[in-house]
Amino acid sequence: MDRRNWLRQSALALTGLSLGGPTLLAQQSTLLSFNRVPSIRLNANENPYGPSAAATQAMKEALATSNRYPGELERTLRHRIAEAECVTPDHVLLGPGSSELLELAGTWFGNPGVEILTADLTFSLLQTYARRAGAKVVEVPLDKDFRYDLPGLSDQIKETTALVYVVNPNNPTSTALPGDSLLQFCRKTAPHTPVMVDEAYLEFVEETNYPSTVRCLQEGLDVLVVKTFSKIYGLAGLRVGYLLAQPERVTALQALQFGWYNQSNVALAAALATYQDQEFIGFSKQNNEEARALTRKTLEAVGITAAVSETNFMFFQVPKERFAQDITPLMAEHNLLIRSAPNPLGYWYRVSMGKPAEMEAFARAFTTIL
Numbered sequence: 001m002d003r004r005n006w007l008r009q010s011a012l013a014l015t016g017l018s019l020g021g022p023t024l025l026a027q028q029s030t031l032l033s034f035n036r037v038p039s040i041r042l043n044a045n046e047n048p049y050g051p052s053a054a055a056t057q058a059m060k061e062a063l064a065t066s067n068r069y070p071g072e073l074e075r076t077l078r079h080r081i082a083e084a085e086c087v088t089p090d091h092v093l094l095g096p097g098s099s100e101l102l103e104l105a106g107t108w109f110g111n112p113g114v115e116i117l118t119a120d121l122t123f124s125l126l127q128t129y130a131r132r133a134g135a136k137v138v139e140v141p142l143d144k145d146f147r148y149d150l151p152g153l154s155d156q157i158k159e160t161t162a163l164v165y166v167v168n169p170n171n172p173t174s175t176a177l178p179g180d181s182l183l184q185f186c187r188k189t190a191p192h193t194p195v196m197v198d199e200a201y202l203e204f205v206e207e208t209n210y211p212s213t214v215r216c217l218q219e220g221l222d223v224l225v226v227k228t229f230s231k232i233y234g235l236a237g238l239r240v241g242y243l244l245a246q247p248e249r250v251t252a253l254q255a256l257q258f259g260w261y262n263q264s265n266v267a268l269a270a271a272l273a274t275y276q277d278q279e280f281i282g283f284s285k286q287n288n289e290e291a292r293a294l295t296r297k298t299l300e301a302v303g304i305t306a307a308v309s310e311t312n313f314m315f316f317q318v319p320k321e322r323f324a325q326d327i328t329p330l331m332a333e334h335n336l337l338i339r340s341a342p343n344p345l346g347y348w349y350r351v352s353m354g355k356p357a358e359m360e361a362f363a364r365a366f367t368t369i370l
Contacts, residue, residue, distance in 0.1 A: 206310065
């Protein structure tokens with residue numbers, strides 16, 4: 001069986017690696033036979049160093065305004081983001097995490113008779129809602145380096161394609177597309193088919209000045225870009241995300257949102273305090289790179305090769321002949337939570353990067369088990 005076929009065979013199971021929410025909770029609740037969930041959480045791609053000191057202070061201060069609706073904070077954050085991204089506030093839509101924004105897009109673009117085009121191993125929340133709305137989801141296999149196959153996507157675009165959805169860097173494979181390749185793809189595609197890019201992990205890419213597809217939006221193209229405060233900013237529990245798109249797209253998606261105010265003063269104040277906090281971003285990124293290096297060394301020491309990670313997690317397979325069973329329960333016995341998915345040739349794993357002591361605990365447990 002060639003690599004493409006066996007990867008496709010287990011794509012549905014592997015996609016579970018990229019999901020949080022109910023999928024993650026179900027794994028935690030069924031994983032253990034004892035009474036507590038492990039305290040070393042390397043399964044949800046959270047920033048172990050967040051929230052920043054500035055965000056924490058802002059949250060404390062915002063408690064005093066909890067009796068007021070958050071309209072002013074919403075407007076301030078939208079204007080701050082617009083200024084930083086060189087677009088107008090009308091190009092910005094806030095949401096309670098990027099998850100809601102992906103759900104809205106899946107619902108809006110997903111209609112009977114249309115197709116949503118994406119990869120067959122990627123974050124699947126948008127696709128779930130598109131299918132519920134009646135759309136067909138067309139999935140193109142990743143390339144040999146576990147990255148989006150952009151030429152393959154181009155070949156599949158047709159008149160019924162309502163949206164092309166790209167996650168870059170990709171979850172769960174941790175890989176990023178080369179430099180300007182996605183910009184070129186968007187410039188070629190967006191004049192006739194809208195492109196949505198999920199950039200949840202973009203800040204973790206090591207390449208200096210790695211481009212965001214917001215550049216295509218600035219050029220007037222029909223590109224939608226989703227970003228989040230859950231990853232590099234360390235605010236996963238506060239649920240703040242945002243979408244950048246042409247104003248008419250923002251208006252359409254905003255009409256689907258539930259209620260007028262769906263974020264709290266505390267969450268918005270934290271986001272404002274930490275947005276573009278270069279000191280905290282640099283601190284988080286540096287520690288993440290060191291954790292990746294340590295983890296790669298751990299894997300290589302036992303003959304395991306991981307995909308090239310440009311995120312705050314790593315993706316790798318343990319061949320069946322090395323260890324046939326799922327090591328997730330065994331890792332839990334060492335007080336560690338990781339993610340796994342079955343495959344005919346051996347389980348795949350996604351491990352989030354933690355603090356040094358946490359990654360050292362992972363290294364000890366992993367080498368002991370293997």
